[in-house]
Structure formats: C-alpha cells, structure tokens
Amino acid sequence: MVETALTGIRIVLVEPAGALNVGAIARVMKNSGLENLVLVNPQCDPLSGEAQLMAVHAVDILENAIQVATLPEALVNCTRAIATTARDRDTGITLEHPRTALPWLIEQNTALIFGPEYRGLSNEELKYAQRFVRIPTSDRYPSLNLAASVAICAYELFQCATQTETASTINSDVASLDILEGYYQQLEQILLDIGYLYPHTAASRMQKFRQVFNRTQLTTSEVAMLRGVLSQIQWALQQKTKEQS
Structure with missing residues (x-):
C-alpha cells in the first residue's frame, strides 16, 4: 500500500x-x-x-x-x-x-x-x-x-x-536523530575541553563531523559505544585535573 x-x-x-x-x-x-x-x-x-x-x-x-x-x-x-x-x-x-x-x-x-x-x-x-x-x-x-x-x-x-514496494533496507536499530544529537553535543564539549575545537570555530568544525557520521547511518548500539568512549575520556580528564591540583 x-x-x-x-x-x-x-x-x-x-x-x-x-x-x-x-x-x-x-x-x-x-x-x-x-x-x-x-x-x-x-x-x-x-x-x-x-x-x-x-x-x-x-x-x-x-x-x-x-x-x-x-x-x-x-x-x-x-x-x-x-x-x-x-x-x-x-x-x-x-x-x-x-x-x-x-x-x-x-x-x-x-x-x-x-x-x-x-x-x-x-x-x-x-x-x-x-x-x-x-x-x-x-x-x-x-x-x-x-x-x-x-x-x-x-x-x-x-x-x-x-x-517501489520497498525503497530501502530497513534497519530497526538505526539511531534516531535525537540520540545522534546527544552524541554530537557530548562530542563537541569533549573537543572543546581538549582544545581541538575553539568556541569561535566550533560550529563550522562540528558541521563537518556531523556530515561524516550522518553518512554512516549509525545504529543505537554504535552511538552508545561512541558515547561510552567519550565518557571515559571525560573521566580521564577529570582524574588528570585532580592529580595536578
């Protein structure tokens, strides 16, 4: 139909x-x-x-x-x-x-x-x-x-x-855009914290990251894995800060 x-x-x-x-x-x-x-x-x-x-x-x-x-x-x-x-x-x-x-x-x-x-x-x-x-x-x-x-x-x-009865292969685990947005926000904050991004250029640089990841059609589990990596980086940065203080 x-x-x-x-x-x-x-x-x-x-x-x-x-x-x-x-x-x-x-x-x-x-x-x-x-x-x-x-x-x-x-x-x-x-x-x-x-x-x-x-x-x-x-x-x-x-x-x-x-x-x-x-x-x-x-x-x-x-x-x-x-x-x-x-x-x-x-x-x-x-x-x-x-x-x-x-x-x-x-x-x-x-x-x-x-x-x-x-x-x-x-x-x-x-x-x-x-x-x-x-x-x-x-x-x-x-x-x-x-x-x-x-x-x-x-x-x-x-x-x-x-x-066309079926225009594309359906992957029920493809991450929704709101889940991806949470990942992008976390990624941007990490990249700012480590100095890879600067506030005045962050938007344009993040646009390129979005384009890369959007092309891949990440699954929900893949986004969870990537966010786990970012969370571990955040934890390591916090530990390093405590050791230096």
Missing part, C-alpha cells in the same frame, strides 16, 4: 508565516498520501479560516498537525532527515535532485524539512539534516512558493511509493 510506505514521513515546516500556504500544504499532502505535518514555531494560525479554506477536504491534516518550539523537537525518533534549500551553501553539503534523494525517506521514520517563506533554512537549521535537496528551476525566476515546493516533493514521494 502506498499510504503504508508513506506513513512514517513527516513534513516539517519551520516557522511558516502564511496560513494560506499551510492550508495548501495540507491539501497536497492528502493528495499524495502523506498525513504527518509538524509545525516548528508557526508564525500563523494553522486552523484559521484561511488555512481551512485552502485545505478544503484536508482539514484533518491541520487538526492533527503537531506544533513544537524547535527543530530538534520535530525530529525526535526520526532516523533520517532531508532538508530543502534553494541556495548554494559554503558548508560542503551536496545538493541533490528530489527524485534522487527522496526515495531514501520511504518506509522509515523520517522527516522532510522546509524553511520559512521569507528566508529558507539557515545553516544552523540545516545541520540537523543528513541529506539536502534543491528543486531545479529556471534561472529567470528560481524562487519557489513554499506550498509549491512541498507539492513537488510530495508528488515525488507518492510516485516513488507507487512504483
């Missing part, structure tokens, strides 16, 4: 500002068999008359939408996340075609992240994703409306689910 293959995919909108857009997105989601809408710090009322007018028969998507304060909250229990961006970035990320990347989300607990209408996703927000897509457009007018962007991606997901 197409709907079954798409059940675990979340459409995540970061700070959506237009109720009309949110309503239109609910409609195209229902058209494409998607049902999980997550709104991060919405700047509009997703249940307003405007939103419901655009949603038409997809008001239930709006009513069941989850609202959270931060992007990490939107990704709890997700094992994979793809972010959308229309801009070239000087962060070393690879921008992929939606048709190439989006099948990676099928039959998993995953998220497809879209930025605010007025600015798109920031570099800070992009760091929570593992892969990145850009929708090809004419150079004469490359900027896409948010609802149009979601509609294109939703269509690609629907087509993929229709044509």
Whole structure:
C-alpha cells in the first residue's frame, strides 16, 4: 500500500508565516498520501479560516498537525532527515535532485524539512539534516512558493511509493536523530575541553563531523559505544585535573 510506505514521513515546516500556504500544504499532502505535518514555531494560525479554506477536504491534516518550539523537537525518533534549500551553501553539503534523494525517506521514520517563506533554512537549521535537496528551476525566476515546493516533493514521494514496494533496507536499530544529537553535543564539549575545537570555530568544525557520521547511518548500539568512549575520556580528564591540583 502506498499510504503504508508513506506513513512514517513527516513534513516539517519551520516557522511558516502564511496560513494560506499551510492550508495548501495540507491539501497536497492528502493528495499524495502523506498525513504527518509538524509545525516548528508557526508564525500563523494553522486552523484559521484561511488555512481551512485552502485545505478544503484536508482539514484533518491541520487538526492533527503537531506544533513544537524547535527543530530538534520535530525530529525526535526520526532516523533520517532531508532538508530543502534553494541556495548554494559554503558548508560542503551536496545538493541533490528530489527524485534522487527522496526515495531514501520511504518506509522509515523520517522527516522532510522546509524553511520559512521569507528566508529558507539557515545553516544552523540545516545541520540537523543528513541529506539536502534543491528543486531545479529556471534561472529567470528560481524562487519557489513554499506550498509549491512541498507539492513537488510530495508528488515525488507518492510516485516513488507507487512504483517501489520497498525503497530501502530497513534497519530497526538505526539511531534516531535525537540520540545522534546527544552524541554530537557530548562530542563537541569533549573537543572543546581538549582544545581541538575553539568556541569561535566550533560550529563550522562540528558541521563537518556531523556530515561524516550522518553518512554512516549509525545504529543505537554504535552511538552508545561512541558515547561510552567519550565518557571515559571525560573521566580521564577529570582524574588528570585532580592529580595536578
């Protein structure tokens, strides 16, 4: 069933500002068999008359939408996340075609992240994703409306689910993104403590570490092992400090 293959995919909108857009997105989601809408710090009322007018028969998507304060909250229990961006970035990320990347989300607990209408996703927000897509457009007018962007991606997901019974091998032990985030926070603190990172460059250097580990699809047990190593390093540093004092 197409709907079954798409059940675990979340459409995540970061700070959506237009109720009309949110309503239109609910409609195209229902058209494409998607049902999980997550709104991060919405700047509009997703249940307003405007939103419901655009949603038409997809008001239930709006009513069941989850609202959270931060992007990490939107990704709890997700094992994979793809972010959308229309801009070239000087962060070393690879921008992929939606048709190439989006099948990676099928039959998993995953998220497809879209930025605010007025600015798109920031570099800070992009760091929570593992892969990145850009929708090809004419150079004469490359900027896409948010609802149009979601509609294109939703269509690609629907087509993929229709044509492929199993798009990827499922590993039930793949670490969720919130578990990975805990590891990244611990790793950053250790690297700061030992002087490998400096506060003013930590964000950019950590972005590269995130890219490396995100490509590997670490399992929960592997993350636990890596965090155990970091905890042992922390303990050794504390012992050394006590001996020197």
